[in-house]
Amino acid sequence: MRRALFAITGLAAGTTALVVLKGSPAATPVAAGELPAGTVAVPGESAPANRAATRPPSARPSGTPAPKASASRTPRPKPTASATTKATTSAPRRTTAAPRTTTAAPPATNRKVTGPVVTNEFGNVQVQITVSGTKIVNCVALELPSGGQSGQRSDRVDAAYSGTSGQVVQRQSASLDTVSGATYTSRSYQQSLQAALDQAR
Amino acid sequence: MTYQELDAAGRRTGTPTPYGGRSAAPPLALPRRGPAGRRTLGALFWLGLAAAVLPWWLDTPPGSLAGPADLLTAAGRITGLVAGYLLLVQVLLMSRLGVLERLLGGERISRLHRDLGATLLVAVLAHLALLVVGYAQVEGNSVLAEVGVLLTDYQDMVSAFVAAGIMVTVGVTGVRAIRRVLPYELWYHLHLTSYLALLLGYGHQFSNGAQLYEPGPVRTGWIAAYLALVAALLWGRLLRPLHFNLRHRLEVADVVAESTDTVSIYLTGRRLNQIDLLGGQYFRWRFLNAGGWWQSHPFSVSAAANGRWLRLTVKVVGSHTADLRDLEPGTRAWAEGPFGTFTAAHRTRERALLIAGGSGIAPLRAMLEELPAGAALIYRARQPADVLLHEELEWIARSRQTSVWYVIGSRDDPGPRQVMSPPGLRRLVPDLLRRDVYLCGPPGLVDHAVQVLRAAGVRRRNIHLANFEL
Numbered sequence: 001m002r003r004a005l006f007a008i009t010g011l012a013a014g015t016t017a018l019v020v021l022k023g024s025p026a027a028t029p030v031a032a033g034e035l036p037a038g039t040v041a042v043p044g045e046s047a048p049a050n051r052a053a054t055r056p057p058s059a060r061p062s063g064t065p066a067p068k069a070s071a072s073r074t075p076r077p078k079p080t081a082s083a084t085t086k087a088t089t090s091a092p093r094r095t096t097a098a099p100r101t102t103t104a105a106p107p108a109t110n111r112k113v114t115g116p117v118v119t120n121e122f123g124n125v126q127v128q129i130t131v132s133g134t135k136i137v138n139c140v141a142l143e144l145p146s147g148g149q150s151g152q153r154s155d156r157v158d159a160a161y162s163g164t165s166g167q168v169v170q171r172q173s174a175s176l177d178t179v180s181g182a183t184y185t186s187r188s189y190q191q192s193l194q195a196a197l198d199q200a201r
Numbered sequence: 202m203t204y205q206e207l208d209a210a211g212r213r214t215g216t217p218t219p220y221g222g223r224s225a226a227p228p229l230a231l232p233r234r235g236p237a238g239r240r241t242l243g244a245l246f247w248l249g250l251a252a253a254v255l256p257w258w259l260d261t262p263p264g265s266l267a268g269p270a271d272l273l274t275a276a277g278r279i280t281g282l283v284a285g286y287l288l289l290v291q292v293l294l295m296s297r298l299g300v301l302e303r304l305l306g307g308e309r310i311s312r313l314h315r316d317l318g319a320t321l322l323v324a325v326l327a328h329l330a331l332l333v334v335g336y337a338q339v340e341g342n343s344v345l346a347e348v349g350v351l352l353t354d355y356q357d358m359v360s361a362f363v364a365a366g367i368m369v370t371v372g373v374t375g376v377r378a379i380r381r382v383l384p385y386e387l388w389y390h391l392h393l394t395s396y397l398a399l400l401l402g403y404g405h406q407f408s409n410g411a412q413l414y415e416p417g418p419v420r421t422g423w424i425a426a427y428l429a430l431v432a433a434l435l436w437g438r439l440l441r442p443l444h445f446n447l448r449h450r451l452e453v454a455d456v457v458a459e460s461t462d463t464v465s466i467y468l469t470g471r472r473l474n475q476i477d478l479l480g481g482q483y484f485r486w487r488f489l490n491a492g493g494w495w496q497s498h499p500f501s502v503s504a505a506a507n508g509r510w511l512r513l514t515v516k517v518v519g520s521h522t523a524d525l526r527d528l529e530p531g532t533r534a535w536a537e538g539p540f541g542t543f544t545a546a547h548r549t550r551e552r553a554l555l556i557a558g559g560s561g562i563a564p565l566r567a568m569l570e571e572l573p574a575g576a577a578l579i580y581r582a583r584q585p586a587d588v589l590l591h592e593e594l595e596w597i598a599r600s601r602q603t604s605v606w607y608v609i610g611s612r613d614d615p616g617p618r619q620v621m622s623p624p625g626l627r628r629l630v631p632d633l634l635r636r637d638v639y640l641c642g643p644p645g646l647v648d649h650a651v652q653v654l655r656a657a658g659v660r661r662r663n664i665h666l667a668n669f670e671l
Contacts, residue, residue, distance in 0.1 A: 004319035
């Protein structure tokens, strides 16, 4: 029985550590796939240290604005009763607005989700979407190939896809019409967008 | 059946031959089996756990968890992946796969199953609670409304909630205090429904699991794990016992009273010399007569493999064991096994001390024939009439230079009290700390003996317990 208690404590601690490690915005701006797998098992003593350090200047425009970083820090995720009760007590206040189906969720929280940088032979593409509930309300290209012909192509792609009334918001998905003459940029845009959508889901 | 017939037959010598396992070679001790296999299994378990959570780690970019809803959902996903993995491990542990039974042993498996079961219960509850609350925050619903939304709008969630309910029921009835109150049959059948939980929980992992929804290596690997589990279950629970029983066709040859409340059951069959049986191991037995075919009970074999017969020595304690006295010769027996790591091969030292209580002598008697010369046996019994297999023990003592002490009396009598104390044991067995200790007997005696041995300085890993309680 003692070992079961250890195991349960380990589960709680491990989950907390993983979430904190991922939640801390100061984690290195390297793509997640390049992190050593070993870090999964190690409960992160390094997380607070990372957080305390000033944010390293990232090479690309970072998608996460500063205020959000602090938001992720405050609720210490203790995945047990405390988190549950806190949420349940606050919930009944909202019940009047509650009985609605999922698809038409009220615009409770706007979340911004940033896709990864996708590189093609003309430059980098990175997309950020704003999600309200399960709906995409805005889509912005943080980075597109620039300069000369590439810049012109990028402008056409941006005009077709981005914005609150662009194709992304209209279609609510990453299957978009390819902009003729800008196949590579269109494709990279869709890739970054798809990744962002997967995250948002 | 008289003891004279047993003398040569009851001894395992050299390599078994097709003619009954006797050869001219002097008695050999079994080679040891180290803990390497067990450690490999442990490493595989941790690797599997890491592999189960790794997809989440790789799919989640650092810094993307903003706000409490994201954090709750992330924690819910992690606990979900862990729970899914643990459920697979739990069922695998109970698959009676030969590898597991050989490397871990029934006693350790049942302990692991209990501890992992408690963890799984918590993981499932955490997964459920975290995700319901997390989704409720994202979609702006109350928690109860969110449960309704999950049940109606999401695929496979009804069966997932049923599966969670089953797992909670199974987990709660597994708590020892509650289990003791329940009748065994109810507990057993409730536990059988966990297969249903496996089935019902399957769908939602793929239709709603963020990491498993997309076709790709993760999804394929997860499905492969399920298929491997089903294969292991089929093999361990069905094909292997079927093969064993069709091959050996065990049947009851004779039932002999050893004392007023103990019987020995002799079984014969075909190709008995080809059973890979070590002294101290057990089978799960089903006797195929009208009253007993539906229940299976573990009993140790009480004589080392000899190629001609198997023997169980069973104390009558309940209605099932009472029925065993009336077994007719010729009754077919269905056996699953042999299982267990309570054998001479699993010792870590050259010499051994065996402590038996009452009918607990059975596996130790079988093991004595396979231990190197110089073993010691302490046999606790309440009264002289309770000493079983007395003559056989004398023969083994003579032929294998084994010291045997019979310690007779109630636990509080001065004799047993003196022997079952650290100085008493050290006086009987001066090299106690350089021996492996094997214990088999009633729980009270075993618990007490473990305490005494630990107090005398014997390390835990040198103490071997035979225990089939599950």
